[in-house]
Amino acid sequence: xxxxxxxxxxxxxxxxxxxxxxxxxxxxxxxxxxxxxxxxxxxxxxxxxxxxxxxxxxxxxxxxxxxxxxxxxxxxxxxxxxxxxxxxxxxxxxxxxxxxxxxxxxxxxxxxxxxxxxxxxxxxxxxxxxxxxxxxxxxxxxxxxxxxxxxxxxxxxxxxx
Amino acid sequence: xxxxxxxxxxxxxxxxxxxxxxxxxxxxxxxxxxxxxxxxxxxxxxxxxxxxxxxxxxxxxxxxxxxxxxxxxxxxxxxxxxxxxxxxxxxxxxxxxxxxxxxxxxxxxxxxxxxxxxxxxxxxxxxxxxxxxxxxxxxxxxxxxxxxxxxxxxxxxxxxx
DNA sequence: TCATTAATAGATAGTGGACTCTATTATCCA
DNA sequence: TGGATAATAGAGTCCACTATCTATTAATGA
Numbered sequence: 001x002x003x004x005x006x007x008x009x010x011x012x013x014x015x016x017x018x019x020x021x022x023x024x025x026x027x028x029x030x031x032x033x034x035x036x037x038x039x040x041x042x043x044x045x046x047x048x049x050x051x052x053x054x055x056x057x058x059x060x061x062x063x064x065x066x067x068x069x070x071x072x073x074x075x076x077x078x079x080x081x082x083x084x085x086x087x088x089x090x091x092x093x094x095x096x097x098x099x100x101x102x103x104x105x106x107x108x109x110x111x112x113x114x115x116x117x118x119x120x121x122x123x124x125x126x127x128x129x130x131x132x133x134x135x136x137x138x139x140x141x142x143x144x145x146x147x148x149x150x151x152x153x154x155x156x157x158x159x160x161x
Numbered sequence: 162x163x164x165x166x167x168x169x170x171x172x173x174x175x176x177x178x179x180x181x182x183x184x185x186x187x188x189x190x191x192x193x194x195x196x197x198x199x200x201x202x203x204x205x206x207x208x209x210x211x212x213x214x215x216x217x218x219x220x221x222x223x224x225x226x227x228x229x230x231x232x233x234x235x236x237x238x239x240x241x242x243x244x245x246x247x248x249x250x251x252x253x254x255x256x257x258x259x260x261x262x263x264x265x266x267x268x269x270x271x272x273x274x275x276x277x278x279x280x281x282x283x284x285x286x287x288x289x290x291x292x293x294x295x296x297x298x299x300x301x302x303x304x305x306x307x308x309x310x311x312x313x314x315x316x317x318x319x320x321x322x
Numbered sequence: 323t324c325a326t327t328a329a330t331a332g333a334t335a336g337t338g339g340a341c342t343c344t345a346t347t348a349t350c351c352a
Numbered sequence: 353t354g355g356a357t358a359a360t361a362g363a364g365t366c367c368a369c370t371a372t373c374t375a376t377t378a379a380t381g382a
Contacts, residue, residue: 014266098296103297112280123269133265137264218328220328
């Protein structure tokens with residue numbers, strides 16, 4: 001449903017949204033804060049820039065920032081930009097000519113996909129940040145710092161949530 | 162969410178459920194009816210047998226049949242048998258120690274996953290077959306025959322639904 | 323006991339997603 | 353104008369998933 005690139009893209013966009021109005025943030029800083037392999041993240045940031053979700057600025061003091069308000073960016077559009085997100089079943093996967101609509105099996109799967117897609121389409125990046133929870137994305141509540149995360153801990157490690 | 166093996170497994174189990182009470186069906190016949198590569202399907206059928214969803218019978222007249230009533234087999238258990246199906250987010254993917262619960266980003270994703278998982282858990286194979294729709298899984302309504310599908314048409318082909 | 327049918331098991335090959343590396347281009351600042 | 357910073361671009365690597373192939377074992381029936 002959400003591939004690795006989509007997960008990484010969401011982290012990056014949420015990170016940038018949390019520092020809204022500040023200077024653009026460099027790829028290596030974003031990579032550190034989001035714990036994403038830097039070389040791979042750069043590709044993803046490039047993709048998000050091409051899709052007009054981010055704006056890139058080269059040179060000293062450059063980096064990436066949001067191209068629009070975080071309330072105007074849906075979770076779904078970030079995912080789709082990376083060819084991620086739920087993918088609907090358009091036609092009978094078996095190619096049965098008589099199946100002019102999906103059969104019950106594929107309809108079940110597609111309905112679930114559609115439901116998730118709808119939720120992601122109506123949830124904005126701002127929605128993820130504006131919640132009252134004391135657990136904030138990418139941010140360790142013990143320090144309150146943005147980038148103060150356990151660098152070096154592999155993604156598969158335990159603890160936290 | 163559902164990998165290729167999971168999709169193929171569901172097709173096979175639905176196919177067998179539709180011929181409930183009949184003789185076991187051979188792997189090659191199941192492969193033809195479900196349009197799954199035979200060699201790969203055999204591995205999947207073996208997996209489903211190990212997980213006690215199917216019963217295998219060797220020798221002449223042998224093949225595979227359901228190990229229990231189709232109403233007692235959930236969609237989810239077929240998927241899980243193949244290491245497929247929605248996978249919940251157990252812990253913070255970034256490993257942030259202070260995240261004792263999921264943050265809003267990962268909670269959003271996990272809630273969607275949980276919803277799909279719940280639906281798959283409460284939907285049985287029988288539910289997929291008992292519907293009143295005239296479009297039946299794996300079955301071309303133009304012929305009404307079980308295995309009478311467009312053999313040779315690749316899975317990516319157009320038409321039907 | 324023998325031939326036939328069909329599942330079992332494991333080695334092998336192809337493919338796409340995840341990730342890396344390096345060279346290049348653009349921008350800023352002194 | 354030159355050096356530092358940082359994005360851009362694309363080729364290349366790695367591995368899990370997908371799929372195939374072959375030899376073996378088991379069951380059936382004559």
